[in-house]
Amino acid sequence: MKPYNIGLCGFGGQGIILTAVVLGTTVVTKGNRYAVQTQSYGSEARGGQCQAELIISDNPINATSSEQKDILIALFQSALDKYLPTLKEEGTLIIDPKLVKVPAGYEDRTIEVPATEMAVTLGNRLVANMILLGYMQQRFNLFSKEDLIEVVKESVPEKYINLNIKAIHEGIAYAKKES
Amino acid sequence: MSEKKAYQERVQSGVHFMAGNYATVEGAIAAGCDFFAGYPITPANEISEGMSKRLPAVGGAFMQGEDELASIFAVAGASLAGAKAMTATASAGFNYKQEGIGYASAIEAPCVIVDVQRCRGENFASQADVMQMRWGASGDYETICLAPSSVQELFDYTVKAFNLAETFRNPVIVMSETTIALMRERLEIPDPKDLKILNRRYTHQKPGEYMTYKANPNQAPDFAPLGKGYHNLYSINPHDERGGIDWDPEVFDKLYQRITGKISENKDQICETQSYHMSDASLAVIAYGSEVRPALDAVEMARAGGIKVGLLKLVTVWPVAEKQIKEVASQVSAILSVEMNIGKYSREIERVSGGRCPVHYVTKNKGSGHTKEEIYQAIKEVWK
Numbered sequence: 030m031k032p033y034n035i036g037l038c039g040f041g042g043q044g045i046i047l048t049a050v051v052l053g054t055t056v057v058t059k060g061n062r063y064a065v066q067t068q069s070y071g072s073e074a075r076g077g078q079c080q081a082e083l084i085i086s087d088n089p090i091n092a093t094s095s096e097q098k099d100i101l102i103a104l105f106q107s108a109l110d111k112y113l114p115t116l117k118e119e120g121t122l123i124i125d126p127k128l129v130k131v132p133a134g135y136e137d138r139t140i141e142v143p144a145t146e147m148a149v150t151l152g153n154r155l156v157a158n159m160i161l162l163g164y165m166q167q168r169f170n171l172f173s174k175e176d177l178i179e180v181v182k183e184s185v186p187e188k189y190i191n192l193n194i195k196a197i198h199e200g201i202a203y204a205k206k207e208s
Numbered sequence: 209m210s211e212k213k214a215y216q217e218r219v220q221s222g223v224h225f226m227a228g229n230y231a232t233v234e235g236a237i238a239a240g241c242d243f244f245a246g247y248p249i250t251p252a253n254e255i256s257e258g259m260s261k262r263l264p265a266v267g268g269a270f271m272q273g274e275d276e277l278a279s280i281f282a283v284a285g286a287s288l289a290g291a292k293a294m295t296a297t298a299s300a301g302f303n304y305k306q307e308g309i310g311y312a313s314a315i316e317a318p319c320v321i322v323d324v325q326r327c328r329g330e331n332f333a334s335q336a337d338v339m340q341m342r343w344g345a346s347g348d349y350e351t352i353c354l355a356p357s358s359v360q361e362l363f364d365y366t367v368k369a370f371n372l373a374e375t376f377r378n379p380v381i382v383m384s385e386t387t388i389a390l391m392r393e394r395l396e397i398p399d400p401k402d403l404k405i406l407n408r409r410y411t412h413q414k415p416g417e418y419m420t421y422k423a424n425p426n427q428a429p430d431f432a433p434l435g436k437g438y439h440n441l442y443s444i445n446p447h448d449e450r451g452g453i454d455w456d457p458e459v460f461d462k463l464y465q466r467i468t469g470k471i472s473e474n475k476d477q478i479c480e481t482q483s484y485h486m487s488d489a490s491l492a493v494i495a496y497g498s499e500v501r502p503a504l505d506a507v508e509m510a511r512a513g514g515i516k517v518g519l520l521k522l523v524t525v526w527p528v529a530e531k532q533i534k535e536v537a538s539q540v541s542a543i544l545s546v547e548m549n550i551g552k553y554s555r556e557i558e559r560v561s562g563g564r565c566p567v568h569y570v571t572k573n574k575g576s577g578h579t580k581e582e583i584y585q586a587i588k589e590v591w592k
Contacts (some may be wrong), residue, residue, distance in 0.1 A: 067391050
């Protein structure tokens with residue numbers, strides 16, 4: 030597989046970096062591949078723009094960053110405006126339609142996943158990122174569902190494990206329904 | 209994640225997805241570190257935080273000093289008491305460490321100092337402390353400094369740093385960078401049996417026979433175990449073999465010849481480099497630390513376009529790998545020296561090359577590393 034570049038952007042507190050870390054942990058420790066994850070964020074404790082980047086590859090990775098994203102996930106309008114140019118021509122944009130508008134000219138390659146709304150229905154808006162990970166698992170098949178759930182079990186506090194796994198299943202179901 | 213694994217184990221063998229600062233912590237713990245003192249500063253804080261969790265779990269001690277000076281001197285003291293000791297800081301804090309590094313060098317206290325280089329005042333990427341690593345303290349001394357370029361190498365070179373510190377009884381600096389310290393990457397921690405760990409070398413002589421600083425020329429003396437009746441004085445002042453302060457010019461000269469000679473005369477044993485695509489190269493890129501990554505990409509881009517270029521990666525930045533750099537300078541028609549500062553180490557490469565070939569400075573000081581395209585462009589221009 031060619032190196033795969035994923036960008037995630039939003040504002041602080043949405044779990045942007047955690048999402049990238051869970052994804053990276055899944056492909057490296059369970060999928061036995063290589064990954065590099067970097068991030069940038071403002072000095073605010075919460076809020077402020079936040080961006081994470083993940084490169085996945087079958088081989089060791091040199092360059093730690095790419096301006097040619099295969100997937101860009103955007104959960105905040107101003108973050109999308111800033112990072113949209115990093116999406117490559119045939120790349121896929123994933124947005125939460127409650128938070129971000131589909132940019133003009135991107136209609137045919139934008140996927141709308143109402144992750145925040147779905148998370149609120151599940152009882153906690155913080156699991157929106159897990160819904161997105163579930164969605165990505167089903168849609169792009171970069172990692173297995175079992176590996177993802179395994180990592181969530183290892184890294185989430187005990188009392189939130191079930192909620193997070195439920196959110197992953199919701200994301201998977203949404204992707205199945207869509208296709 | 210590694211946090212779930214038994215913390216009592218020093219070596220967290222297995223495949224991890226870990227940030228560079230935590231890989232530094234795991235390297236130190238695996239190498240047998242049992243004392244850490246530090247003072248908060250970004251982007252080195254995860255090292256202190258990780259040490260504060262890991263050290264108590266393996267029976268070591270963690271100390272937050274009131275400042276950088278207290279921390280480095282506590283490290284020197286702990287080292288004399290028998291500990292494998294480490295401190296970590298970032299550029300602005302590294303300034304304050306210099307007095308302690310000078311002291312630890314003079315009394316030959318093995319210890320490891322991690323400098324996570326950043327741009328002045330902010331968490332932007334930089335390699336601008338490369339000269340301070342070598343020349344920061346006053347007086348005659350030598351430094352060993354290793355430059356990792358990945359999360360894996362932060363682990364590997366931290367282990368190596370502890371081993372070199374014990375071998376040469378000298379401070380060893382791990383030259384980390386914002387880039388790799390805050391990045392998460394695949395880290396494979398080997399089985400404990402596959403890790404080479406060197407421990408403290410103690411004297412076989414009895415109290416009375418033993419002299420604190422008696423050693424062969426260009427070698428480090430053995431330690432005396434603490435609390436076993438040996439009397440030791442560790443002074444930064446010129447000292448004779450017994451450790452007594454002595455201002456005799458001959459004593460002074462002999463001491464500093466040995467303290468510097470144990471590093472400078474054993475350079476070939478210490479210095480490590482790695483070569484990529486060098487066998488038929490008529491151009492060479494020389495890089496260290498995180499800049500090795502885009503440099504290797506750029507070399508491979510140029511190779512695909514028919515340019516015979518190779519890469520020499522400096523694992524050891526200090527002492528200078530003179531033998532390897534001279535060999536490269538004799539082989540190629542030009543060297544491109546790549547670094548993330550205004551062009552500091554390039555002068556060392558120029559000095560060592562000694563006119564065998566021209567040295568082109570490829571430098572950047574904008575808070576981010578070179579892109580592969582930038583280095584590729586530089587290669588193309590020199591190749592013309």
